[in-house]
Amino acid sequence: RAVGVSPEFVRDLRSAGLQVTSAHEATGLAAVGVTPAYIREMRDAGLEVKSDRDASSLRAVGVTPEFVREMRSAGFEVKNARDASSLAAVGVTPEYIREMRAAGVEIKSAREASSLRAIGVTPQFVKKLSDAGYKNLSARELTRLAAAGIDDGFIREMEQYRDKN
Numbered sequence: 001r002a003v004g005v006s007p008e009f010v011r012d013l014r015s016a017g018l019q020v021t022s023a024h025e026a027t028g029l030a031a032v033g034v035t036p037a038y039i040r041e042m043r044d045a046g047l048e049v050k051s052d053r054d055a056s057s058l059r060a061v062g063v064t065p066e067f068v069r070e071m072r073s074a075g076f077e078v079k080n081a082r083d084a085s086s087l088a089a090v091g092v093t094p095e096y097i098r099e100m101r102a103a104g105v106e107i108k109s110a111r112e113a114s115s116l117r118a119i120g121v122t123p124q125f126v127k128k129l130s131d132a133g134y135k136n137l138s139a140r141e142l143t144r145l146a147a148a149g150i151d152d153g154f155i156r157e158m159e160q161y162r163d164k165n
Helices: 007-015 023-032 036-044 052-060 065-073 081-090 094-102 110-119 123-131 139-147 152-161
Strands: none
Touching: 007 023, 007 036, 023 052, 036 052, 036 065, 052 081, 065 081, 065 094, 081 110, 094 110, 094 123, 110 139, 123 139, 123 152
């Protein structure tokens, strides 16, 4: 009751097509602000919301219908609620996708985009590596380099050892 759960709330969620089977689920949904309108809006944006977990995850990280539409208009397929939640949770935005693609990075999945963003790979990082001679790196390679702390400065520093015996 403290977070707004009532019989009407549960009925409204069920009429919006969300199965609510326990008080725990209802409380979790209400606590993060899931409403029947939110579920309808997300579905209208083309995102399937199958479960209370989908709905609460989306809402908890701030996924909006606009976010889903903008990601898709940036040419990035948001396949499901899990993808949308993981992208939003680490701060992947349509601008980030566009900028990374402009820097020459082919991002094939939400997992790749989330990994790149979470580890701190930026378009500037990609450009610096490219300027240091490392071009056309894959998302996986960029993630591994960033995770290991390798950057353009390290690469330039190591060049002095390239021709040593």
